[in-house]
Amino acid sequence: MALARVQNFSISLDGFGTGEGLTADAPFGHAGERLHEWMFATRWWSGPGGSGGVDDLFARQFDAGIGAEIMGAGKYGPAGWHEDPDWKGWWGPNPPFHTPVLVLTHHPRPPLEMEGGTTFRFLDASPAEALEAAREAAQGKDVRIGGGPTVVRDFLAARLVDHAHIAVVPILLGRGVRLWDGLEGLESDYRIETIPSPGGVTHLTLTRV
């Protein structure tokens, strides 16, 4: 059975998955890239000079066995991107997904085929409907719930996530968008494990029981 998975989703110690003040030049607002430095430092990301330990093991699960991603409108672009017909995401001509990507938006537009196998499809749907569409697009592979924080939270709240990997970075952002809001009692339905990395990041895994 193909799974719905969250991979490499990074939050601060105080629970923020993104900062405040998101713009086209600052996709994570005042957080900058601080939530993701652990991942950039891995061999998976940066090649032979990178770290080869537990951070790398987790990072590599990002695309292993993944056939499609679901992302929120806030991950695809800065507020108002739907008014710009030329907006094609932050990632340039060859985005790092290499699968169909379903973008949840109240302003659907025609599909957008990029280089490298990424196709953005836009749909206005509930989490359950989106997951059904993504499973079909994934053709038997797993579906990654790609974020942002609100989307991960909504899928967790609906118990649609089978397995989640959350990386807790030891910084305090103080403001932004929280991952854990409104998830009281989640531990009843997920087994939670903690794996610290020598680099300072703490990896959490949540596995639906």
Added chain:
Amino acid sequence: MALARVQNFSISLDGFGTGEGLTADAPFGHAGERLHEWMFATRWWSGPGGSGGVDDLFARQFDAGIGAEIMGAGKYGPAGWHEDPDWKGWWGPNPPFHTPVLVLTHHPRPPLEMEGGTTFRFLDASPAEALEAAREAAQGKDVRIGGGPTVVRDFLAARLVDHAHIAVVPILLGRGVRLWDGLEGLESDYRIETIPSPGGVTHLTLTRV
């Protein structure tokens, strides 16, 4: 030099140090005692049948070398306790502190001597003033910043804490009082380490650099 220390301060995965709906019968509101079960399970708390691993090592630091505690009004009693002249805290005639305890309150009252060496003193003071008074009362030993979450946060924000031990319990409370609010950038002044326990709790230590 005597230190100001936070010990065994427990929060949920979503950052709450206490629940919602605190009453005289439910000091932690809907959280109940779930934030502290890890501590009750240790040899330090429950005797020879308890767990003897990393949870126990941390738990034992609660009173080791401590000469005084500072606590907030919300830890001493339920809202409105200052209107009850007979309120003597939640802990019965022999509270588990066995040192002077400085209670921060806007409604000071005369000191209260309990059994076992605990004396409650009540003062209306800033964190820095309270710490000065507590250091004097501790007679060369360390001062424990005892909570609740608002008090720990205020002392961290003022950089008055030398060392903090925070136990992150893998439950999501969803509501209550958050520890980490308003502490943006704390990592610049503290070295943060993570130690997972086989029992599921993650111990964080913050050491001022």
